[in-house]
Structures are given as C-alpha cells and as structure tokens.
Amino acid sequence: MVIEYRGRLQEIRRDLDAHRDAIDQRYTEVLGYERARKVYEASERLLTPESFLGDIDELRQATGSDFPHDTANKLGAGVHADFVIDEHGYIKGNPTVHTAPFFYISEAGFEASSYRHTNRPLASYVHEYNHFIFYLLQEPPLYLMDFFAVDGITPGKTFHLDIFMKEMEGRNLSPSDVANIMKRYAVFGMMKDSHERATEILDRQILGSIGIDIPLEWRGKNRIYMIMRSPLGNIVFPMGGDPFASSTDEEVVENMIGWVESLDFRSSDPYFTNLLGSLKGVRIRRHAVNHLEELEKRLERRNKRGN
Numbered sequence: 180m181v182i183e184y185r186g187r188l189q190e191i192r193r194d195l196d197a198h199r200d201a202i203d204q205r206y207t208e209v210l211g212y213e214r215a216r217k218v219y220e221a222s223e224r225l226l227t228p229e230s231f232l233g234d235i236d237e238l239r240q241a242t243g244s245d246f247p248h249d250t251a252n253k254l255g256a257g258v259h260a261d262f263v264i265d266e267h268g269y270i271k272g273n274p275t276v277h278t279a280p281f282f283y284i285s286e287a288g289f290e291a292s293s294y295r296h297t298n299r300p301l302a303s304y305v306h307e308y309n310h311f312i313f314y315l316l317q318e319p320p321l322y323l324m325d326f327f328a329v330d331g332i333t334p335g336k337t338f339h340l341d342i343f344m345k346e347m348e349g350r351n352l353s354p355s356d357v358a359n360i361m362k363r364y365a366v367f368g369m370m371k372d373s374h375e376r377a378t379e380i381l382d383r384q385i386l387g388s389i390g391i392d393i394p395l396e397w398r399g400k401n402r403i404y405m406i407m408r409s410p411l412g413n414i415v416f417p418m419g420g421d422p423f424a425s426s427t428d429e430e431v432v433e434n435m436i437g438w439v440e441s442l443d444f445r446s447s448d449p450y451f452t453n454l455l456g457s458l459k460g461v462r463i464r465r466h467a468v469n470h471l472e473e474l475e476k477r478l479e480r481r482n483k484r485g486n
C-alpha cells in the first residue's frame with residue numbers, strides 16, 4: 180500500500196477504496212519498489228487521523244493563521260528548528276529540523292483547488308499526497324524552503340512589484356540591497372514554480388491509472404519571463420511555460436527527488452550557492468503531528484530550564 184488517507188471525507192475514502200490497487204501499482208512503477216515501500220512505511224508512521232484537518236477552523240486553530248474560507252486543499256508542515264540562516268546563506272545554530280506533515284482536505288478546499296474540474300476530490304488529494312511524497316523523499320524537503328528564507332523574502336507568495344516595494348519602504352535599504360532581495364525572490368520563485376510543476380507531472384502519471392486526465396497545457400511550451408532592470412543587472416522572473424522542457428516526465432520526478440544536486444537554480448548571488456551547501460548539512464527528523472507537539476513542549480521546558 181502506498182497511498183493512505185485517514186481523513187473524514189467519505190467521497191475520497193470511497194473513491195480510494197475502489198481504486199487503491201491501480202494507484203498503488205502505478206506508484207510502484209513510477210517510484211520503484213524501494214521508494215514505494217519507503218513512502219508506505221513513512222505514511223504509516225507519520226499520518227494519523229490528527230494529520231488530517233477537515234475544515235477551515237481546524238486549519239486556523241492548528242496554524243494560528245487566519246486562512247480565508249476559499250483556501251484550497253493543501254499539505255502543510257509544522258517545523259521546529261533552532262537555527263537561523265544568515266545574510267550570506269550560512270546556517271547559524273543546531274542544523275536539526277524537526278518537522279511534521281499535515282493535510283488540509285475538505286469539500287470547500289476541493290472547490291477552491293485547481294483540480295475541481297475533475298469532479299473527483301481524490302484527484303486533489305493525490306496532488307497533495309504527491310507533495311507529501313516529495314517531502315518524504317527529498318533531503319531536505321524543498322517544501323521547507325519557506326522556513327529557510329531570509330528576512331525580507333516570503334517565497335510562498337507570488338511576486339508583485341507594488342506589494343514588494345511597499346514592504347521595502349521605510350527599511351532604509353540602498354537600491355542594490357533592494358535589487359539583491361528581488362533577485363532572491365526570483366530564485367525562490369523559480370524553486371517554488373519547479374516544485375509545483377513537477378508535482379503536477381507526477382499527478383498526471385498517477386491519476387492516468389484511474390482515468391483522470393491532467394492535461395498540463397504548459398508542458399513543452401517555451402518559458403515566458405518578466406525581465407526587470409536593476410542596479411545589479413537584469414532580474415528574471417519566470418511567468419509561464421515549461422521549466423523542464425528538455426526532460427521526460429520520469430526525469431522530472433527523479434530530478435525533483437534529488438533537487439539539491441540535480442536542479443540548477445543558478446544565480447550570480449553567492450547566497451544561493453552557500454544556502455544550498457548549508458542545506459546539505461541539515462538533518463531532517465520527520466514526526467507525526469502529535470509527536471511534534473509533545474517534542475516542542477519538551478524542548479520548551481528544557482529551554483526554560485536554561486539548557
């Protein structure tokens with residue numbers, strides 16, 4: 180068994196029960212037997228009923244964030260780390276990251292998801308589960324990039340020049356500081372975009388086995404970029420097209436699993452060379468959500484004792 184769902188949505192449970200064999204078989208073909216087994220063992224250990232938030236209030240409560248009602252289904256991750264990444268991209272502190280995955284999967288979340296046209300909530304769950312598979316197999320998970328970002332960059336957000344300029348106001352930055360932050364935004368944006376699209380490619384491979392077609396209109400199309408002039412030279416933002424035009428679907432999945440080594444997020448900014456080097460030294464400890472909560476309490480108590 181590769182795919183597991185322990186949430187409350189009956190439609191997903193029914194659809195999965197009817198098609199689990201076909202899906203599992205496809206996962207084993209795409210990932211190979213060893214990885215498929217690793218995913219199965221990890222999901223047994225990490226996914227409990229508490230890992231599945233079934234409505235928006237549960238998501239808000241769990242994260243302490245005010246998510247809107249039309250939030251799409253998602254994979255989230257709790258993270259506990261005692262380090263910071265300095266302005267040069269180096270880790271300062273203990274390089275261990277404790278993390279726990281959780282899903283927000285609901286009817287409303289499906290309606291807001293990009294796969295609502297399939298009329299199969301399972302399609303949207305498989306997409307989030309594929310994010311989970313990358314999160315399991317990648318060292319470190321690209322998903323955790325948000326937490327590795329430096330002050331002034333929020334990689335999860337789409338880049339909007341006006342919002343960005345507003346956020347930079349009053350920070351007393353030189354034009355080249357601003358340009359540098361923008362360049363990092365662009366590279367983080369590229370990472371996010373590649374991760375999302377590789378996940379969609381995996382979706383197509385898996386969902387094809389149960390008759391759900393994921394068209395991927397962008398596949399094979401030329402890249403579209405927005406180019407901005409800056410004091411540090413041109414900054415390039417990907418706006419569309421295929422980041423993997425010269426790779427097969429199989430290669431995309433393989434390269435995404437080994438992303439630190441195999442994906443080229445080239446940048447003239449040494450920050451990224453340093454950051455990717457630092458990430459190779461990070462130790463990832465994955466937990467079930469309830470274990471992470473207990474662990475955090477223990478760590479807090481220890482910190483309070485001044486250890």
Ligand SMILES: [Zn+2]
Nearest residue numbers: 306310375378
């Ligand atoms: Zn996604």
